[in-house]
Amino acid sequence: xxxxxxxxxxxxxxxxxxxxxxxxxxxxxxxxxxxxxxxxxxxxxxxxxxxxxxxxxxxxxxxxxxxxxxxxxxxxxxxxxxxxxxxxxxxxxxxxxxxxxxxxxxxxxxxxx
Amino acid sequence: xxxxxxxxxxxxxxxxxxxxxxxxxxxxxxxxxxxxxxxxxxxxxxxxxxxxxxxxxxxxxxxxxxxxxxxxxxxxxxxxxxxxxxxxxxxxxxxxxxxxxxxxxxxxxxxx
Numbered sequence: 001x002x003x004x005x006x007x008x009x010x011x012x013x014x015x016x017x018x019x020x021x022x023x024x025x026x027x028x029x030x031x032x033x034x035x036x037x038x039x040x041x042x043x044x045x046x047x048x049x050x051x052x053x054x055x056x057x058x059x060x061x062x063x064x065x066x067x068x069x070x071x072x073x074x075x076x077x078x079x080x081x082x083x084x085x086x087x088x089x090x091x092x093x094x095x096x097x098x099x100x101x102x103x104x105x106x107x108x109x110x111x112x113x
Numbered sequence: 114x115x116x117x118x119x120x121x122x123x124x125x126x127x128x129x130x131x132x133x134x135x136x137x138x139x140x141x142x143x144x145x146x147x148x149x150x151x152x153x154x155x156x157x158x159x160x161x162x163x164x165x166x167x168x169x170x171x172x173x174x175x176x177x178x179x180x181x182x183x184x185x186x187x188x189x190x191x192x193x194x195x196x197x198x199x200x201x202x203x204x205x206x207x208x209x210x211x212x213x214x215x216x217x218x219x220x221x222x223x224x225x
Contacts, residue, residue, distance in 0.1 A: 032212055032213075034213070036216070043119075043216050043217055043219045044156070044204060044216040044219075045216070046213060046216075049213060051212070089156065093212070093214070099161075100146065100161060100169065100171075101146075101148075101156075101206075101214055102158070103155055103157075104155070105154075105155050106155070106156075
């Protein structure tokens with residue numbers, strides 16, 4: 001079935017370091033891809049999305065490019081801040097009307113000053 | 114900006130009791146969902162709901178679970194007889210169409 005794999009971490013970085021969180025997916029069709037973020041004690045927030053190949057989603061300095069040839073959607077940020085400490089979930093959703101979101105296991109990021 | 118809201122934020126119950134988790138989706142959305150996240154594990158799909166009926170449900174969503182949209186704004190998840198393994202964070206989500214789902218802050222259910 002459809003699935004998402006991502007590096008599980010935890011990842012610990014110093015402030016202003018470069019961040020990459022790898023995400024790959026398996027899907028029978030052409031899904032939309034998402035990154036959700038969960039800050040400590042809070043719910044899931046949509047961070048960015050891409051709906052077709054070569055689309056780049058971006059928000060709050062984070063970027064991810066939909067790579068169909070490598071079935072990947074890696075999350076990057078050039079300079080992380082302490083406030084970026086959270087769990088990041090890569091996810092996919094097929095484009096039929098009521099299909100579920102399928103989440104990866106999440107990657108915990110800690111940014112230290 | 115409109116948000117999905119959920120109440121209560123934390124529910125503690127005894128095993129075997131019934132619980133109702135409540136959600137208010139974003140007002141113009143048409144598709145509604147419940148997910149759960151057992152502590153430290155993946156977020157798992159439970160059920161989707163459209164046009165006043167269940168569209169899809171997972172194997173987790175057995176006869177102990179039910180969903181309802183009792184009025185034009187609320188969307189509820191009922192667990193009839195809670196088990197210890199139902200302890201989890203439950204997320205409601207809604208979407209306007211066949212794409213992005215917006216999640217609420219979650220209800221943490223603790224079954225003792």
